Every structure is written in C-alpha cells, then in structure tokens.
Amino acid sequence: MRPITLEVTDRVKEGDGIATLRFDRSFDVSPGEFGMFWVHGVDEIPMSFAYDDGVTVRGVGEATDAMLSLSEGDTFGVRGPFGTPFDVPDDDVVIVGGGTGMAPVALLTEAASANGADVTTLIGAGTADELVFEERLSRVADVRVATEDGTAGYEGLVTGLLDDVTDEKGAPSNVGSCGPEPMMSAVLDRFDDRPGDVQLCLERYMKCGVGICGSCCIDDTGSPVCSDGPVYRGDELTNGEFGVYHRDGAARKKYF
Ligand SMILES: Cc1cc2nc3c(=O)[nH]c(=O)nc-3n(C[C@H](O)[C@H](O)[C@H](O)COP(=O)(O)OP(=O)(O)OC[C@H]3O[C@@H](n4cnc5c(N)ncnc54)[C@H](O)[C@@H]3O)c2cc1C
Ligand code: FES
Secondary structure, three states: OOOOOEEEEEEEEEOOOOOEEEEEOOOOOOOOOOEEEEOOOOOOEEOOEEOOOOEEEEOOHHHHHHHHHOOOOOEEEEEEEEEOOOOOOOEEEEEEHHHHHHHHHHHHHHHHHHHEEEEEEEEEEOOOHOOOOOHHOOOOEEEEEOOOOOOOOOOOOOOHHHHHHHHOOOOOEEEEEEEEEHHHHHHHEEEOOOHHHEEEOOOOOOOOOOOOOOOEEEOOOEEOOOOEEEEHHHHHHHOOOOOEEEEEEOOEEEEE
C-alpha cells in the first residue's frame, strides 16, 4: 500500500512538547487503530489516530520532532488505518490513559459513550502541563486526573486513582488502557482474577505495519502487534514480555 498524501489543516498545542495535527482527509477509524506516518525525508513511524482526521504527537526523537515542526499547509504521508481495535463496551467501563496513549483512550471514551456505556476515564501525567484531552473527554465521560507532582487532581500514579475510583464505584465490568507499559501492567495486576475483561493497547517497534516483517512480534506467542494488536486482552499477555521488555529497531531487548 502506497502512502496517501495529507495536508495539515490545523495545529493545536496540547501541552509541553505535545501537539495535535489535523489533516485534510477523514478516515473510517476505530479506537486503537493506527497509521504509518511518513515524514518526508525523515522516517515512517506508527501513530494512533486521535481523531478520524488527526493525530497527537509527543516529540521524543527525529521523526516526532519533525512532525511537531509541521504547520498549516505542510504535507506528509500515511498508510492505514491498521491494527485490531478495542471492542467498544456498551455497559460500564473504566479507561486508564497516559502519555501518547491518550489518542486511543480519547476515541475509546467517545465511542463507548456513543454506545450508551457509563464511562469513567482516568488521565495520568507527570505534571499538569502534560495532561491531554481533559476538556474534550469531560463532555462525554466522568473524567478524573492524576499527576505525579500533584499539580492537578489526585497526587500520585494514575493506578492509585484507579484504586480510589474502584472503592467509590465498585469494580468495573470492563477496563481499557493505553499508555506507558509499566502503567498498563499495574492496571492488569489489579484485575488478575479476570484478565479477559481488560483491554490493553501496546506500542512496539514497527516497520511494515501489516504483519510481514516481524519487527513488532511479542514473546512468547510471536504475535505481531501491528496486526493481531495493538489491542490485546489481558489473558493473551500473561506469560510473555508484556510489562517486562520490548525490542528496539535492532531487535535488542530493552527492559522497562
Ligand atoms: C501503535 C503505535 C501507536 C503510537 N501512537 C503514538 C501517538 O499517538 N503519538 C505519539 O507521539 N507517538 C505514538 N507512538 C510512538 C511513536 O511511533 C514513536 O515515538 C516514534 O516512532 C519515535 O520516532 P522518533 O524518530 O521521533 O524517535 P527515535 O529517536 O527513533 O526513537 C525514540 C523512541 O521511540 C522508539 N521508536 C522509534 N521508532 C519506532 C517505531 N517505528 N515504532 C515504535 N517505537 C519506535 C525508539 O525505540 C525509542 O525508544 C506510537 C507507536 C505505536 C507502535
Ligand atoms: S511491523 Fe512488520 S510485522 Fe509488525
């Protein structure tokens, strides 16, 4: 599949080193699906859709910094949407997000709410400046925030907030999460008696994005995250690398 060329129509700063780029074409996307975004002359990188016509980028290196420097009228390419998305609940769900994981969390929150679900969304960040989509999601869900430095909402890790919300509302029927893997692993630990009710959206090093090259396969099942995932149920992840390590572009193990 060849990349489609997109033009940036809007750029919104979301926080420190984080911006949303809207583009001139809408895609039929489900929560958790991603595209392979081609930044001209730099690299092609995976990125979740945060809107049907937009992505939210955090600058962590050459390609993401180059995306962040784009402005209205600039162009880039995309292949996709790719991947297996979240099953969207229609009863009650707690969704836990942080970092760049907020893109799928936003789409899942909106889709579950549109499906009639009672949605509680917990947003975690290091500090208040890094909180993304609080206002957007408050329109459709009970949104709570946690910051590690206490500059907004609950002071501490978002999993501490999850414990408080579970005490207050009771255990949710469904759980969804996307963000740093140690966070998702801690979320899964809290529901280890019923991991099949927990959906987790993973990031792995990706090249082809369509299940051919093997770069993104996880131990010990060999499952390609780009096509079987990025969304998995907790019972598919209990005995492998999840929460322990991932691999870099040269397939070396990098421990979390
Ligand atoms: C399914 C998926 C969805 C993602 N969604 C978002 C999103 O919505 N917003 C966002 O800002 N980022 C997202 N990312 C992460 C983003 O792809 C990486 O931050 C980006 O590839 C880093 O490239 P770089 O050149 O800026 O940095 P580099 O200097 O190349 O790398 C910085 C870090 O990113 C990792 N990385 C580099 N290339 C890849 C790659 N091809 N795949 C995965 N990790 C890589 C490196 O191992 C390193 O730890 C997503 C990743 C995946 C797999
Ligand atoms: S990125 Fe090639 S198999 Fe997943």
